[in-house]
Amino acid sequence: MAVTFLSFGEGLFAQQDAQYTQYMYNTVSVNPAYAGSRGHISAAALYRAQWVGLSGAPTTQTLNVHSPIGYQGVGLGASIVRDRIGPTAEDNFDVDFSYTLYTSSEGRLSFGLKASLNLLDVRFSELNQFTTDPILENNVDNRLSPNFGAGIYYHNENFYAGLSIPRFLETSHFDGESLSTASEQMNFYFITGYVWDLNSYLKFKPTLLTKVVQGAPLQVDLSANFMLSEKFILGAAYRWDAAVSGMLGFNIADKILIGMAYDRETTELGNATFNDGSFEIIFRYDFISTKGSLKSPRFF
Numbered sequence: 214m215a216v217t218f219l220s221f222g223e224g225l226f227a228q229q230d231a232q233y234t235q236y237m238y239n240t241v242s243v244n245p246a247y248a249g250s251r252g253h254i255s256a257a258a259l260y261r262a263q264w265v266g267l268s269g270a271p272t273t274q275t276l277n278v279h280s281p282i283g284y285q286g287v288g289l290g291a292s293i294v295r296d297r298i299g300p301t302a303e304d305n306f307d308v309d310f311s312y313t314l315y316t317s318s319e320g321r322l323s324f325g326l327k328a329s330l331n332l333l334d335v336r337f338s339e340l341n342q343f344t345t346d347p348i349l350e351n352n353v354d355n356r357l358s359p360n361f362g363a364g365i366y367y368h369n370e371n372f373y374a375g376l377s378i379p380r381f382l383e384t385s386h387f388d389g390e391s392l393s394t395a396s397e398q399m400n401f402y403f404i405t406g407y408v409w410d411l412n413s414y415l416k417f418k419p420t421l422l423t424k425v426v427q428g429a430p431l432q433v434d435l436s437a438n439f440m441l442s443e444k445f446i447l448g449a450a451y452r453w454d455a456a457v458s459g460m461l462g463f464n465i466a467d468k469i470l471i472g473m474a475y476d477r478e479t480t481e482l483g484n485a486t487f488n489d490g491s492f493e494i495i496f497r498y499d500f501i502s503t504k505g506s507l508k509s510p511r512f513f
Contacts, residue, residue: 230400231273231294234450234458234474235495237420237513241279241290243402244377245309246325246366249281249288251511254500265489269299286313300336305329319369327362327379373513374405401425408512416440418512440512470497
């Protein structure tokens, strides 16, 4: 979910990046250093509906693809993120570049850069206006803003950790003396996880994502997933002071992952009659021609 805070007169406004419950399968969206780390072409599509039942509630659609390329250690990726909330529509177009250093026989340390374009539309005409304000007479149409980001990512066979800032520029989206600006604040991400082989059939993976944004509460996502027989995934997650989640996943033929998540707010919003929770589904396809050195489907 991307939330844009708009107001008129004097004040400060912040914009947050999209929010995902299944962030562990969508890492390239927040960290460009992840691009190419799966060792083959990997494509994923994700859809999230926030606060189902609330008119104008946020929805997010993500499509990304990334892969190592012919040059040793280089990875490239591209993604599209579409956010809709009320009268606001945002589209982000990202290109990711990564370079990986081999720190050991299993360890990989990657550095990444992200270039992005943000396309913003705000349809003030769709708002219920109780007063006449000339500022609201003109919609914001196709406002284009460039940006860039960076990240670092380390992983081996069982462990991964990454730091990233997907967007450095605090780009102002609005002009005018009477209309205050809404700017993209820097989002600082830390992500980590570890995979334990409990036995030959069962794996356990706890993960953590922390996001820090100026002017917004600290976001901490904790999750725990179990994988049975390299196929079935069952998990739960907790977003600090915000929501609890349940997750299901299924690996098909070592190439296809289908994952689903359901969030229930732990705040007063969760008790609202119009709020049926939040739903998320992800589909990922790995273009693996042969197993080669791939021992089993990657759990991250």
